[in-house]
Amino acid sequence: MDRRSVLKAGIAAGTAILSPRLASAEVAYTPMPKGWRTYVLTARLEPMSGATRAWIPLPTFAATDWQRPGAVNWTGNAKVAERVKDPTYGAEMLRVEWAADQQSPLIEVSAQVQAQDRSVVPGQGSAPPLSDAERKLNLAATELLPTDGLVKETAEDIVKGKKDDLAKAQALYEWVAENTFRNPATLGCGLGDITAMIKTGNLNGKCADLNALFVGLARSVGLPARDVYGIRVVPSQFGFKALGAGSENVTKAQHCRAEVWLPGSGWTPVDPADVRKVVLEEPPGNLAMKDPKVLAARKALFGSWEGNWVAFNDAHDLKLPGSKEPAIPFLMYPQAENKDGFLDSLDPDKFKYRITARELTA
Numbered sequence: 001m002d003r004r005s006v007l008k009a010g011i012a013a014g015t016a017i018l019s020p021r022l023a024s025a026e027v028a029y030t031p032m033p034k035g036w037r038t039y040v041l042t043a044r045l046e047p048m049s050g051a052t053r054a055w056i057p058l059p060t061f062a063a064t065d066w067q068r069p070g071a072v073n074w075t076g077n078a079k080v081a082e083r084v085k086d087p088t089y090g091a092e093m094l095r096v097e098w099a100a101d102q103q104s105p106l107i108e109v110s111a112q113v114q115a116q117d118r119s120v121v122p123g124q125g126s127a128p129p130l131s132d133a134e135r136k137l138n139l140a141a142t143e144l145l146p147t148d149g150l151v152k153e154t155a156e157d158i159v160k161g162k163k164d165d166l167a168k169a170q171a172l173y174e175w176v177a178e179n180t181f182r183n184p185a186t187l188g189c190g191l192g193d194i195t196a197m198i199k200t201g202n203l204n205g206k207c208a209d210l211n212a213l214f215v216g217l218a219r220s221v222g223l224p225a226r227d228v229y230g231i232r233v234v235p236s237q238f239g240f241k242a243l244g245a246g247s248e249n250v251t252k253a254q255h256c257r258a259e260v261w262l263p264g265s266g267w268t269p270v271d272p273a274d275v276r277k278v279v280l281e282e283p284p285g286n287l288a289m290k291d292p293k294v295l296a297a298r299k300a301l302f303g304s305w306e307g308n309w310v311a312f313n314d315a316h317d318l319k320l321p322g323s324k325e326p327a328i329p330f331l332m333y334p335q336a337e338n339k340d341g342f343l344d345s346l347d348p349d350k351f352k353y354r355i356t357a358r359e360l361t362a
Contacts, residue, residue: 027292029238031117031304033065038360039115039233039310041250044108045096045353047336047343051105054096054336055320058083059113059230061311063267070112077106084321088137091313091331095321112360115233119304120265123166127266130224138224138261142316144191144329145216150198152220159221169223169260169268173302176214176272178289179203182280188346189254192227192329208330210273211258224261229332230311231255233357237306240297242281243274244308250357251348254332255309271301 043056060069072094074081080097098105130138141147158175159168183204190209194216197203203213211227218225232253236244245253255274259267278297279287287294312332319327320335325342328335333345334353343351 027296029240029243029293029296029300030119031238031300031306032119033116036068036114036116037234037307038070038112039357040110040112040360041231041233041310041355041357042108042110043334043353043355044106045334045336045351046104046106047352048338048350049103049105050338051336051343052098052100052338053322054078054094054105054107054334055323055331056094056096056107056109056334057229057312057331058092058094058109059111059310059312060092061228061230061313063311066116066118066307067311068114070114072109072111074107074109076108077102077104081107086313086315086318086321089313089315089318091315091318093320093331097322113310115307115310117304117307118269120268122169122268122303123164123262123264125265127264129263130261130266135224135261138226139219139222141219143327144193144195145212145219145316146195147216147220149195151194151216154198155217155220158217165223165262168221169218169262169270170302172214172217172221172223173270173272176210176217177275177298180205180210180213180272180276182206182210182273182276184280189256189332207256207271207273207277208332210276211256211271214258214260214270214272218260226259226314227316227330228257228259228311228314229254229330230257230309231332231355231357232309234308234359236308240278240293241283242277243297243306245357248356248358249354251353251355253355253357256330256332257305257309257311265303268303269301269305270303271305274301274305 078096084095085092094109096107162168180203186206189207190205192208192212194213215225232245258270262268275298317327336343
């Protein structure tokens with residue numbers, strides 16, 4: 001069977017399951033706003049001798065209903081440490097420079113942030129219209145998110161016959177949830193090269209791949225959508241081990257989520273990648289798509305998400321200020337460079353950084 005046949009078979013299967021229902025009253029995954037929680041996120045970088053620059057993403061993404069940024073503080077031996085923003089997306093980071101002869105470069109940055117569960121009824125509400133500039137930005141193609149060719153062809157097949165934005169968005173969500181799979185061998189959160197995924201028919205990866213696939217497909221059929229890059233900070237309140245941080249050490253707990261803009265509900269949360277994470281990782285593992293845990297997550301993650309995760313930014317193709325290196329696909333991990341180029345941000349043991357998170361309670 002060729003790639004086109006595989007994708008069309010998947011389209012038929014994915015769009016046939018538009019309203020998964022809980023199979024058991026014993027399984028609940030129902031995020032709902034019920035109060036703000038306050039977290040402190042601390043990143044400590046001690047990169048190898050010779051490192052001259054670093055960029056640390058800050059959890060300063062602001063959203064009235066689900067995230068409130070707080071104070072940011074830092075200490076270390078850098079000659080320059082300043083908060084800077086990407087001019088296109090507003091992604092905020094701490095930019096650091098060390099003296100060339102600094103033998104033990106060190107920076108530690110702590111940020112306070114409040115978050116809460118969010119839940120909307122997709123397509124319902126009174127969200128103000130998206131501005132023309134925001135619409136243009138969130139429909140644009142990027143290097144790894146093309147909106148033409150195979151991407152557009154695939155998306156048009158998925159949404160064929162769907163009359164409004166809500167129906168199209170739900171069809172795309174269900175198709176990604178049904179036809180992709182989480183690959184534990186993927187490094188970090190993945191890269192998000194959606195053309196390669198569709199071209200080869202290998203619809204696998206991690207959150208930055210699977211949710212990027214949703215975003216690219218959505219943009220290609222005129223639905224503003226975006227990836228939101230962040231990190232899990234505490235366990236899931238619903239007992240889903242796959243959907244929360246396992247300890248205060250969150251160095252490898254980065255997670256990319258997605259949003260689609262729908263009239264009425266505005267920016268609407270979607271996370272098909274976490275559906276696939278539940279399938280693969282929720283104990284006892286390798287769950288069936290009809291497992292009650294999977295159905296609960298699949299139902300909830302079109303319109304809601306838990307506030308045990310905080311967002312850094314929604315930036316793509318980011319040129320780090322002061323760097324001599326090419327743009328990076330996204331900023332979700334600390335970055336650093338020496339005279340030879342970037343250090344490996346996916347290897348915190350060699351790069352030598354550690355991120356911790358704790359919740360402040362009254």
